[in-house]
Amino acid sequence: MSTIRDVAKIAGVSIATVSRVINFPEKVGIETRKRVFRAMEVCRYKYNALARGFATKRSHTFGLIVPTITNPIFAESTRGIQDFANEQGYQVILGNSDYQYEKEAKMVEVLRERQVEGLIITTTNLKGETLKSLLDDRFPFVLLYSTVRRGPISAVGVDNFLGGYRATEHLIHFHHRRIAMLAGAFNCSDRSFHRWHGYKRCLKDNHIPYDPDLVLKTEYSLARGREGVKSLVSFKNPPTAIFCSNDFLALGAMAGAREAGISLPQDLSIVGFDDMQIASSVTPALTTIRQPAYEMGELGAKILLHHIGNKVYKPVHKILATRLVIRESTTVVRTMKKEFYKTKAMSVHGA
Amino acid sequence: MSTIRDVAKIAGVSIATVSRVINFPEKVGIETRKRVFRAMEVCRYKYNALARGFATKRSHTFGLIVPTITNPIFAESTRGIQDFANEQGYQVILGNSDYQYEKEAKMVEVLRERQVEGLIITTTNLKGETLKSLLDDRFPFVLLYSTVRRGPISAVGVDNFLGGYRATEHLIHFHHRRIAMLAGAFNCSDRSFHRWHGYKRCLKDNHIPYDPDLVLKTEYSLARGREGVKSLVSFKNPPTAIFCSNDFLALGAMAGAREAGISLPQDLSIVGFDDMQIASSVTPALTTIRQPAYEMGELGAKILLHHIGNKVYKPVHKILATRLVIRESTTVVRTMKKEFYKTKAMSVHGA
DNA sequence: CCCAATAATGTAACTGTTTACATTCTCAAT
DNA sequence: ATTGAGAATGTAAACAGTTACATTATTGGG
Numbered sequence: 001m002s003t004i005r006d007v008a009k010i011a012g013v014s015i016a017t018v019s020r021v022i023n024f025p026e027k028v029g030i031e032t033r034k035r036v037f038r039a040m041e042v043c044r045y046k047y048n049a050l051a052r053g054f055a056t057k058r059s060h061t062f063g064l065i066v067p068t069i070t071n072p073i074f075a076e077s078t079r080g081i082q083d084f085a086n087e088q089g090y091q092v093i094l095g096n097s098d099y100q101y102e103k104e105a106k107m108v109e110v111l112r113e114r115q116v117e118g119l120i121i122t123t124t125n126l127k128g129e130t131l132k133s134l135l136d137d138r139f140p141f142v143l144l145y146s147t148v149r150r151g152p153i154s155a156v157g158v159d160n161f162l163g164g165y166r167a168t169e170h171l172i173h174f175h176h177r178r179i180a181m182l183a184g185a186f187n188c189s190d191r192s193f194h195r196w197h198g199y200k201r202c203l204k205d206n207h208i209p210y211d212p213d214l215v216l217k218t219e220y221s222l223a224r225g226r227e228g229v230k231s232l233v234s235f236k237n238p239p240t241a242i243f244c245s246n247d248f249l250a251l252g253a254m255a256g257a258r259e260a261g262i263s264l265p266q267d268l269s270i271v272g273f274d275d276m277q278i279a280s281s282v283t284p285a286l287t288t289i290r291q292p293a294y295e296m297g298e299l300g301a302k303i304l305l306h307h308i309g310n311k312v313y314k315p316v317h318k319i320l321a322t323r324l325v326i327r328e329s330t331t332v333v334r335t336m337k338k339e340f341y342k343t344k345a346m347s348v349h350g351a
Numbered sequence: 352m353s354t355i356r357d358v359a360k361i362a363g364v365s366i367a368t369v370s371r372v373i374n375f376p377e378k379v380g381i382e383t384r385k386r387v388f389r390a391m392e393v394c395r396y397k398y399n400a401l402a403r404g405f406a407t408k409r410s411h412t413f414g415l416i417v418p419t420i421t422n423p424i425f426a427e428s429t430r431g432i433q434d435f436a437n438e439q440g441y442q443v444i445l446g447n448s449d450y451q452y453e454k455e456a457k458m459v460e461v462l463r464e465r466q467v468e469g470l471i472i473t474t475t476n477l478k479g480e481t482l483k484s485l486l487d488d489r490f491p492f493v494l495l496y497s498t499v500r501r502g503p504i505s506a507v508g509v510d511n512f513l514g515g516y517r518a519t520e521h522l523i524h525f526h527h528r529r530i531a532m533l534a535g536a537f538n539c540s541d542r543s544f545h546r547w548h549g550y551k552r553c554l555k556d557n558h559i560p561y562d563p564d565l566v567l568k569t570e571y572s573l574a575r576g577r578e579g580v581k582s583l584v585s586f587k588n589p590p591t592a593i594f595c596s597n598d599f600l601a602l603g604a605m606a607g608a609r610e611a612g613i614s615l616p617q618d619l620s621i622v623g624f625d626d627m628q629i630a631s632s633v634t635p636a637l638t639t640i641r642q643p644a645y646e647m648g649e650l651g652a653k654i655l656l657h658h659i660g661n662k663v664y665k666p667v668h669k670i671l672a673t674r675l676v677i678r679e680s681t682t683v684v685r686t687m688k689k690e691f692y693k694t695k696a697m698s699v700h701g702a
Numbered sequence: 703c704c705c706a707a708t709a710a711t712g713t714a715a716c717t718g719t720t721t722a723c724a725t726t727c728t729c730a731a732t
Numbered sequence: 733a734t735t736g737a738g739a740a741t742g743t744a745a746a747c748a749g750t751t752a753c754a755t756t757a758t759t760g761g762g
Contacts, residue, residue, distance in 0.1 A: 048748055
């Protein structure tokens with residue numbers, strides 16, 4: 001509507017003075033300042049932050065790309081980012097990639113055109129091309145939920161390998177030996193891959209043979225979790241426990257198990273990954289590997305802001321601690337005990 | 352980095368021509384066009400959408416305010432908004448109000464300074480002041496999850512009264528007579544208020560006396576749901592069913608009931624409101640009133656875009672249909688039956 | 703009373719596009 | 733050859749701020 005020039009005219013000062021009362025009021029004489037404020041009232045002046053961004057080449061905007069804001073774990077980290085960003089006078093433009101490379105790359109482009117000052121990319125399968133151009137241009141960005149621990153790209157994440165290991169270990173402590181995994185999709189990020197490695201390694205360390213039939217690579221969703229258990233449970237020799245690569249899968253698996261008439265956790269132990277808010281309130285409450293999502297977002301935003309502020313670019317890598325939260329969806333093996341003894345007897349018999 | 356002028360210089364054309372190849376390539380001779388594209392490659396030209404926005408006074412940006420993106424139901428409608436907006440070349444800046452008036456008002460101001468072309472405000476307790484200034488300025492905005500059905504403000508929402516009525520009615524069909532309500536907070540939006548009215552009315556229509564002790568006005572959260580049941584259940588004459596004003600409350604109530612040793616749904620029926628994604632996958636699966644959140648977001652964005660495009664402002668009000676989704680968390684009253692017969696016997700005795 | 707330092711204010715260029723309008727060019731119809 | 737229409741291209745102003753630099757006013761010390 002009305003601009004700085006209108007205000008200047010009404011107040012009888014120059015536009016520079018108006019600009020100063022907006023940005024450095026103390027640099028302007030008290031009387032003039034008052035006059036300017038009054039003039040602003042008069043013409044209902046509204047500051048134009050976009051014009052300012054244009055003039056200063058600072059948009060005070062972050063771009064944020066998540067697979068889908070619909071997943072509570074990403075909503076959580078998004079809050080962490082927003083809260084920090086807003087506090088620092090930044091706003092965030094949010095885009096969804098749906099785990100698709102093309103959408104992600106497109107979004108990066110769109111956001112850069114919009115002159116966001118930096119990008120937070122949450123779990124990525126960006127091809128080298130996009131990443132390289134970001135790097136070449138020294139464009140500030142940080143990866144969230146990332147597994148990278150070195151190299152030129154800043155990243156914050158958790159130790160997915162360790163998380164997978166701990167989850168599996170917990171199950172083994174409860175005497176499970178036949179442990180399946182709903183592993184997520186390997187093509188869309190390497191987090192699921194690392195969790196799977198942790199699982200495999202833990203099996204190995206405990207002298208449990210790895211059975212590839214027990215790991216299902218599926219997309220992260222309730223539906224896939226539900227289907228997953230059903231197929232697992234129909235095996236001649238079904239698992240007594242499942243490690244799910246995220247909570248959606250775990251929650252879906254619980255629902256599926258129930259539909260299949262399996263009682264939880266007695267007949268099937270389930271552990272998830274993420275610890276989304278609802279995990280503690282379902283029945284049975286979900287045992288899971290907690291990721292500090294909010295903190296991760298907050299930290300990512302902090303790092304990004306730091307990159308924006310400093311011309312020398314020094315990548316930083318942060319690994320946040322996960323935590324095994326033991327609740328009710330896991331218990332010591334039961335059905336398998338029978339099996340176990342039976343097998344033993346048979347092997348004695350056979351010897 | 353490099354601007355349209357650099358490109359122009361390299362290609363040996365005027366800046367207007369470069370601008371034209373970007374916006375109306377067909378208006379430029381094929382040869383020149385090629386030369387310009389080549390020049391862009393050479394200097395790695397990047398389009399500056401912010402400068403364009405400044406020049407055209409169109410930011411191609413929506414502002415979106417939600418209580419918190421952390422609530423899956425708002426994440427759902429946010430996706431609806433984003434998907435439509437992106438498709439139309441718009442981006443969305445997201446802000447959280449945490450159900451607080453001040454934050455909401457602040458966010459409106461910040462977003463307007465940023466020259467968003469319109470605002471989608473999702474459930475608001477905006478005071479007249481802010482709303483009035485939006486209206487006075489003819490600033491395009493639409494309310495989501497709104498209860499307003501007439502007047503100068505565009506709004507889309509559901510019939511909360513009817514939803515509350517239906518939920519209660521469902522419980523009554525199952526012979527519940529002592530029905531509590533976890534009602535949400537009345538000060539932060541009138542949706543909970545309407546749901547409560549639906550509940551009251553349904554009680555009345557069925558000749559069940561309204562007992563104010565049975566309605567707890569609490570904030571929308573798992574924790575409050577959990578606390579809520581516990582207090583309800585400790586009554587000398589506890590309810591046999593609870594209608595919860597949203598799914599968080601309902602899910603929290605289920606967890607709380609379980610902790611109190613109550614078996615669901617036999618001893619306590621629970622119905623929620625929203626139908627968030629997880630509602631169908633918990634145990635027992637939650638009976639709830641479904642709101643079409645994604646569609647609501649999409650529709651809201653459509654209406655907003657329409658307002659932006661048309662200078663004459665004609666407010667529109669849309670009420671989307673809710674649906675009672677019956678699952679497993681509600682069943683015919685059991686414990687109450689005893690009570691019921693006993694009471695009957697007594698009354699006979701007393702007669 | 704003068705000078706220098708400092709505070710207050712003004713001038714004008716700059717940011718990267720778009721766009722109305724002007725100019726030039728091409729070509730077909732006269 | 734002349735004209736006029738239409739296509740291709742160029743010129744320059746506008747958008748709403750910021751900011752380096754210049755100018756003017758004020759003040760305190762000599």
